[in-house]
Amino acid sequence: FEVAPELIARAEQALERYYGDQAPEVPAFFEFGSWVGGDRDGNPFVTNEVTRSALQTCREAALQRHRQKLRELIKALSITEHALPVDAAFRAALDNVLAASGEGAQVAVRNPGEPFRQFLVCVLARLDATRSGDQRTGYDNADRLLDDLRALEAGLARSECGQLARGLVRPLRRQVEIFRFCTVRLDIRENSTRITQALAALWAIDTGHAAEHVPVQDSAEWKRWLLDELEMPRAAPRDLAAASPQVRETIGTFELVRDMIGRYGRDAFGSLILSMTRNAADVLGVYVLAKQAGLFADPAGVERCSRQRATRRRRPLRRIHHS
Secondary structure: OOOHHHHHHHEEEEHHHHHHOOOOOOOOOOOOOOOOEEEEOOOOOOOHHHHHHHHHHHHHHHHHHHHHHHHHHHHHHHOOOOOOOOOOOHHHHHHHHHHHHHOHHHHHHHHOOHHHHHHHHHHHHHHHHHHOOOOOOOOHHHHHHHHHHHHHHHHHHHHHHHHHHHHHHHHHHHHHHHHHHOEEEEEEEHHHHHHHHHHHHHHHHHHHOOOOHOOOOHHHHHHHHHHHHHOOOOOOOOOOOOHHHHHHHHHHHHHHHHHHHHHHHHHEEEEEEOOOOOOOHHHHHHHHHHHHHHOOOOOOOOOOEEEOOOEEOOOOHHHEEEE
């Protein structure tokens, strides 16, 4: 949390030495990933509950760190508008956050004449709502927090406090840009054999045959079933009551990804890594399970590679990636 924002700051300082006022601002050009808690390939102890716990732990680490820095800013930015009037643009941004907080009058009374502190108190309250899971008053995602931090930076700069903006607010903004609300993007890793076993259970439910009679994995019949699954509009989820615990756990991984994306956003996940792949059917099978879990972007679940022309595709799948 300390070193990553400092790295970007040093890159900006290096550019400023050579380009002066023309130096561009350096974006957050890297991010952190992890497979701790998500790599279930051959490890029976990495369950869906372990993955859920890992996501929660990483999220809390980022939110707590952002909260700590916000509290430090609240203490530091006690500038009064009697000493340094704020411009109309920041005043409008302040009025918006005060109104949205539902406690604007109380915040103004507690911090009279301190517009930047009032602004930060509202930002902190909204972040605390995010931590508590209040989707009504919390931030939808890290981009909304970044919008507020940029408004604060710009307001300070226009009030001739550019040094404070760069020295105090920008490090926090860089921190949020890098770590967002998840600290790391968690990779999910699974073995293709487990994926195939789960698919065989779905095939058995669809056909009424025993799972051991599933077509050979690289046969034309098996590939046809996979492609048919991808081409049909998504039906209601299958009843998995008769499936084995292992199959339910594998399918549950995709449902967990769906649920956690809904709660934490797409930033929480990196790639879905499929090990021991042998042919295209292995990869297609991942998309079938993603569709089963409701992870396709379109409600009908018909994003697909056409069997007739493999180069035709409606839209790229953006919810789960494989490598």
